[in-house]
Amino acid sequence: MDTTQGRGNDLSGGSAPDEGPARVRAMLFDAASATREITGLDAALVMDPSKDQLLWIDLHAPDETELARVAERLSLPMGAVDGYAGTDTNPALENCGKCFWVRVVAVADSPSPAFSGTVLTIVAGKNVVATLHRQPVEFLDNFRDGQGGRSGVGALTSGSFVSALLEWHLGTYFSAVSRFELAVERLEVDVLSTAPRDCLEELRSLRKGASRLRRMLAPHRGVFTALGRPDFRPEEDEQTERHFRALDTHYERAMDMVENARDLVVGTFELFSSQTALSANETMKVLTFVTVVVGVLAVIGGILGMNFEAPFFKTGVAGFSVAVVLMLVLAAGSILWGKHKRWF
Missing domain, CATH: 3.30.460.20 (CorA soluble domain-like)
Structure with a gap:
């Protein structure tokens, strides 16, 4: 059997x-x-x-x-x-x-x-x-x-x-x-x-x-x-x-x-x-770029806040407006440049 x-x-x-x-x-x-x-x-x-x-x-x-x-x-x-x-x-x-x-x-x-x-x-x-x-x-x-x-x-x-x-x-x-x-x-x-x-x-x-x-x-x-x-x-x-x-x-x-x-x-x-890692990588790229842009703006803000008797610091509201516009233009230009280079 x-x-x-x-x-x-x-x-x-x-x-x-x-x-x-x-x-x-x-x-x-x-x-x-x-x-x-x-x-x-x-x-x-x-x-x-x-x-x-x-x-x-x-x-x-x-x-x-x-x-x-x-x-x-x-x-x-x-x-x-x-x-x-x-x-x-x-x-x-x-x-x-x-x-x-x-x-x-x-x-x-x-x-x-x-x-x-x-x-x-x-x-x-x-x-x-x-x-x-x-x-x-x-x-x-x-x-x-x-x-x-x-x-x-x-x-x-x-x-x-x-x-x-x-x-x-x-x-x-x-x-x-x-x-x-x-x-x-x-x-x-x-x-x-x-x-x-x-x-x-x-x-x-x-x-x-x-x-x-x-x-x-x-x-x-x-x-x-x-x-x-x-x-x-x-x-x-x-x-x-x-x-x-x-x-x-x-x-x-x-x-x-x-x-x-x-x-x-x-x-x-x-x-x-792999897709999850790619998504995380894209997120990290955006965060890194934002960190760089904000860091540059912070440096500019720090320079403008220095206590020197430079003529620019005595321009009042006009000088403040110019500084803000330049910072915005710099941030926008950085974003456009990053898009052009496909960094994010």
Whole structure:
């Protein structure tokens, strides 16, 4: 038995399970004819797909009775049942001989960088695949809508079909990184604007979002590595094994993109720091220039206040007016000269 399972960290975002009856969606993919949608769990469980058929049963928030019936139909061990019904949300993979099950965490679609996850358990038996989840999983609906009319899916083995689902699962991380990069680009435009604003709070949120995304994806490494090992499912055909190995490669790409997202935040923070330093530098330049001008005027005022019997000091109001006008002209000229030289 091959088991890869983590414990102790809640990677799903902490959302509560949906209440109400289970939502069952089942599809029978047939390589020789059109895909059929099966109505109801009872009708799906009594079906016995042939070699050129593949049955997919999707259960949203099933109760214990429905879960037990699915487990009996697929001859699942208790580990697979506990993988869904338990409180552990870390990614896990277990080879049960005739079947295998995998638990992954997909990224919920959200416009904010505060990413949350949705736990999905996938069970694969002979020509049957069951997906179990407590919250809606958007990529399953997209996959169903995209593959509903394609009969070629029926030619896939259950392992290859699981690989396709896991590819879509990794796609949620690629989409999350794309949304994250867009948020970073918008923030950088604001930082470089002529009237920059305080972006520290947004930078803090982006940094937390990047770390959250990495914590959600990183624990999947053991799952995808184990899927690509030759001894995991030696009875699978070569095509399925290639699909498993490709998954590991795509996981590494997703991990690289998530790591790059963290670097983007660091780069944006450095850009913000540089802009803040430039603004502070401009302020210091203005203050220095004002200090010089005021200092020159103070020197002139000090000279005029010296107690010498010079004729100019006896000119009264006329002399005072001339001195004030000259000081104003000197200050204005200094300001214009500073503007011309772009000192501020």
